[in-house]
Amino acid sequence: MVATSRFQKALRRAKGTRPYVDKMAELVASVAGSAGPSARHPLLKPRERIQRVGIFVVASNRGLCGGYNGNLLRLAMKSIHEAERSGSSVEIYVAGKKAASYFRFAGRKAVNFSVEDNAAYAQVVELTDRLTDDYIAGKIDAIRMVYMHFISVGQQKPVVVDLLPLAALAKLAGTDKAPASATPETAGGIAKARPKTCYEFTPDGDELLVDLIPKALKALVFQAFVEAAVSEQIARMVAMGAATENAESMTKQLTREYNRARQSQITSELSELMGGVEALS
C-alpha cells in the first residue's frame, strides 16, 4: 500500500518532467540546425583515445525492492568489465547507497554522490556539473550511465547510455542540418521544400548552443533519475506484493499444521482417558 502510493507519486513526477525534456530536445534541435558546426563543442566531440571510462550507476538508497539493484549492478559490472577488457581504466561514480555499499564490498573505489530518494533538480545539476568538470579536465574520456529505464508500468529494463561525449545530441544536430544543406527542389519556380523556420537568436546560435548542451545533458540525467525512481517503486511494489502473498500462504500452512497438532493431541488425550476408564471398570 505504501509502495503503491509512492509509486503514484513517482509516476506523476515522471510525467511532470516530460514536457521539459521534450521541449529541451526541440530547442537543441532547432538551435543546432541553424547554428554553425556544433561538433566542435567539447562535450560533443568523441576523443581519439579512450583511456579512462567513467561508469555512472544510478541505484536506489533503500533495499527491499526485489531484483532492482541486483539487475542494475550486474549490468554495471558487465560494462565495467567490458571497458577494462578494451584496455581502459574505469572510474566508478555512484548515486544511491545500495550501489555504494556494493562497490565497497567488491573492493572497488567509487566516487559517491549521496542523493536523496526523490532527487531534486538542483542535486542532479550539481552532480552532472561534477561529471562534466571531470570530463573537461581530462580525468575521464567517456562517461556511461547505467540506470533503470522505465518503459511501461509492466516493463523496466536496466540500460547503459553514453552520456559524454553526447553522441545522441550530435546525431540530433546532424539530422536536423541535413535538409538545410540539401538543395531545395523547385517545381515551376515554387520551392517545394518547406521553408525551415528561421530563428532570431539572442545571443548568437553558437553561443546559445555552448550554453544549451550542458543544460540538455542535465535534463537527460534528471530524466534518468526520475525514471529510476518510478522503476524502483514498481520493483518495490512487486516485491512487497510477493512478500505479502508469501506470508499469507505461510500463515495458512502454519495454521493448518497447528490445528493438526492440536487435534492429534486431543485425540491422544481422549484415548488415554478412555483407556483409563476402561481399566477402572
Next chain:
Amino acid sequence: MAYTPFKASVVTPEKTILDGEITIAVLPADDGYLGVLNRHAPLVAKLKPGILKLDVVGKGEERFVISGGYAQMKDNALAILTDDALAASEATGELAAEEMAKAEALPDETESQARRRQTAIARAAAIAAIASDN
C-alpha cells in the same frame, strides 16, 4: 489597447507552471528585457535570472522569479524553459534574505560552482526586488 492572445507555457524540470494563453510576455533576456506579443518572429533567447512577466488571459498579470533558462517562440507559441520558477506571491523579504544567505554560502572553487553561486545570488536579488514591489 487590447492585444491578441497567443499560446504560452512555462515549464521547469519538476513541473509545468503554466500552459495557457497570454497577451504579453516580458522576458528577462540575456541582453535586456524583451517583450513578446502575438505573432512574434521565431525566436530563441537565453534568459538570465530575473523577473518574468506574463499577462495571462482571464487572470491578469502574473510575475515569476526565474533562475535563467530559455525562451522559444515557434509557430506562434511561446515556450519558456527554466530551472525554477517562483510565483511573485510567494516572494517575501525573509525568503529573499534566506536565499541570499544560502547563495552566498555556496562554494565557488570550480568554475561550475562559481556559476551556480552567481545564478543563486542573482535569483535571490530578483526575489528581493519582487518582494519590495509586493
